[in-house]
Amino acid sequence: MKFTRRDALKGLGGIPLMGAVWWAGAASSVAKKKERSAILEQLNIQPSLPSAVPGIGGEPIRVGIIGFGIRGEQLCRALGFATEEWKEEMRLAAQEDPKHTALSDFESQDKLNVHLAGICDIFDYRANKALKSFNTPDNKMERFRTHQEMIRSGKVDAVVIATPDHWHAPMAIDALENDIHVYVEKPMTHNVSETYRLRDVAMNSKAVLQVGHQHRQTLSFQTAKDIIHKGTIGHVSLIQTNTNRNDDNGAWMYEIHPDASPQTIDWDMFLGSAPKIPFNKNHFFRWRKWWAYGSGLSGDLLSHDYDRLNCVLNMGIPNSVMTSGGIYTHRDGRNVPDVLQVNMEYPNFSTGSSQPKGKEKGMTFVYSATLGNGFSRPTILMGHDGTLELGNQLTIWPDGRSTRYADMIESGKMNPDVPIYQYNPGASTPDGVASATSQYFADKGLMWTYINGARVDSTFLHLREWLSTSRNGGKVSCGVKEGFEEAISSHMAGLSYKLGRRIEWDPEQGKLKDIEGIDFDEALLAPM
Amino acid sequence: MVLLRLFIGWHFLYEGIIKLYNPDWTSFGYLASAQGPFRSFFIWMTGDSIIGVADWGNMIALVFVGLTLLLGIFEKWGAIVAALLLALYYLAHPSFPWVAQVNVEGSYWFVNKNLIELVACLVIYQIPTSHYFGLQRLFHKKETLSQAN
Numbered sequence: 128m129k130f131t132r133r134d135a136l137k138g139l140g141g142i143p144l145m146g147a148v149w150w151a152g153a154a155s156s157v158a159k160k161k162e163r164s165a166i167l168e169q170l171n172i173q174p175s176l177p178s179a180v181p182g183i184g185g186e187p188i189r190v191g192i193i194g195f196g197i198r199g200e201q202l203c204r205a206l207g208f209a210t211e212e213w214k215e216e217m218r219l220a221a222q223e224d225p226k227h228t229a230l231s232d233f234e235s236q237d238k239l240n241v242h243l244a245g246i247c248d249i250f251d252y253r254a255n256k257a258l259k260s261f262n263t264p265d266n267k268m269e270r271f272r273t274h275q276e277m278i279r280s281g282k283v284d285a286v287v288i289a290t291p292d293h294w295h296a297p298m299a300i301d302a303l304e305n306d307i308h309v310y311v312e313k314p315m316t317h318n319v320s321e322t323y324r325l326r327d328v329a330m331n332s333k334a335v336l337q338v339g340h341q342h343r344q345t346l347s348f349q350t351a352k353d354i355i356h357k358g359t360i361g362h363v364s365l366i367q368t369n370t371n372r373n374d375d376n377g378a379w380m381y382e383i384h385p386d387a388s389p390q391t392i393d394w395d396m397f398l399g400s401a402p403k404i405p406f407n408k409n410h411f412f413r414w415r416k417w418w419a420y421g422s423g424l425s426g427d428l429l430s431h432d433y434d435r436l437n438c439v440l441n442m443g444i445p446n447s448v449m450t451s452g453g454i455y456t457h458r459d460g461r462n463v464p465d466v467l468q469v470n471m472e473y474p475n476f477s478t479g480s481s482q483p484k485g486k487e488k489g490m491t492f493v494y495s496a497t498l499g500n501g502f503s504r505p506t507i508l509m510g511h512d513g514t515l516e517l518g519n520q521l522t523i524w525p526d527g528r529s530t531r532y533a534d535m536i537e538s539g540k541m542n543p544d545v546p547i548y549q550y551n552p553g554a555s556t557p558d559g560v561a562s563a564t565s566q567y568f569a570d571k572g573l574m575w576t577y578i579n580g581a582r583v584d585s586t587f588l589h590l591r592e593w594l595s596t597s598r599n600g601g602k603v604s605c606g607v608k609e610g611f612e613e614a615i616s617s618h619m620a621g622l623s624y625k626l627g628r629r630i631e632w633d634p635e636q637g638k639l640k641d642i643e644g645i646d647f648d649e650a651l652l653a654p655m
Numbered sequence: 656m657v658l659l660r661l662f663i664g665w666h667f668l669y670e671g672i673i674k675l676y677n678p679d680w681t682s683f684g685y686l687a688s689a690q691g692p693f694r695s696f697f698i699w700m701t702g703d704s705i706i707g708v709a710d711w712g713n714m715i716a717l718v719f720v721g722l723t724l725l726l727g728i729f730e731k732w733g734a735i736v737a738a739l740l741l742a743l744y745y746l747a748h749p750s751f752p753w754v755a756q757v758n759v760e761g762s763y764w765f766v767n768k769n770l771i772e773l774v775a776c777l778v779i780y781q782i783p784t785s786h787y788f789g790l791q792r793l794f795h796k797k798e799t800l801s802q803a804n
Contacts, residue, residue: 134793137789138791138796141789144664144665144725145725151672152671152673156677157676160676
């Protein structure tokens, strides 16, 4: 047996080729990895872990629900109580689309030590719906005609307020004065003077107040805090937040229930402090469309975006606010605007600077909204050294003219078009989101967060924190300080729209700067 | 023919090695965005328990094909595995005019690069060349020699 030189060349010729390809692939991967870890090491961003909440020991906390509409039902589910109708609907949805996980998510949610003891809804159908599903041998539930009756019954320790906006503060104040814990939906209040009053009452009450900005539990927002704190994107001079919706549900055209009538709805109770008008189903079910009961884009949706950023930056109340807008997409008799642009000025705020001292200071927060287009404009924080896109995911791009990253950009290790950091806690979990409005909230990190890769309803975490603090003491994420800042900032935006002028905050006095001849509450709630 | 075999081997090996040395690589995005009649099968592969197996299987298969075709040994096996892999890639994002084109570069009508490479692998299977260029040549010669003796 003899191998010629030709045999050796042709037989073993593939080996050097294999070596070359292997080496090239490995070298390129390893070099990329090294560059990446050098950048990450320099950024040193710590993805947050959920804060531990002490359990709710002892007897179950007795919770009363005030308002069992769309949000009231969602809050009950977050507390562990879903109606039979909803379960059936979700079961069918899951059958149709296996990615629809609402029911299995609900079933796998941790159980809270809660007794849903009372329901208060002025629409008989809704109150009965709650009783039908929740009044069981394990969970005795009682209907109360009014919230005053429920608060004074001695049968509830805590109330969840999910009513139209004009009832938030009166109910919260009444409960806190009776030392009943309060979870109130946003916006915390409906006008300026009750915002001051609720702050004073909450500070003097033994009970715990939590405002329903559940995104404070979202892990990506807690990680964003670390990013800003470490100066990763430098001095932030502009923030852009947006509402982009283009569907009837998103424009608050909710369904009108066929059972609604003056016999089944306590109309006087609904009106409360609002102007007395005859029974009107449109107003009852679509109350967000009128200043008398709702707060328009400024209180309804800006409040979310404002608090998302206040939670990351802790920037507080703006020195001044200018707003413009109009009713351009839904001219259906509503009196709240459906297109709104809000500019909030923070001339003294800074997130830190990589440039000479004193060069950078001040920031504008822009909120831009339309209910006539659904193109997803992301939330963007624009800093001298980089740009942060904030949502359920985080992405950071370096800026081409950054001082901090100048060397790395010049040497080609960073590229302004390529993100230097991406945080996607749910990367391996495909999401099933039902409607356009849900997708809108989900993208903003307002619906759920991810813990160890599993999807968790952030409202559940927010309620759990409130209940745990009620029982064990401690501090809630969105207490009266945060709620006060959110409410005042939203009202400043609404007032500026109404009055067509700049509204200013006086930080020394802790109140809005007066404008001669203007009653702020009257101006804010006026039909137009 | 030898050149065709070497180039395809080269392509597979490089793809495999890049993935092997990148611990963050996953086929999740590619599978999750799958289109066409077998969409549900590919979505199933993105399940928590399956995705790891799918990733490793893909990586090992890519490297295996690369080695066999480049070194010129067991090339028929390499060609079959390569054709199967390419069939999966093709079916995950088929170039049918009525299917949305997601995660693909170029413009195709039924025939795309995956399909062409697949056919090339079938040709390699039909016309083996490793006895001419490749490790097989040494074994082949040994065999012929022992037969002659």
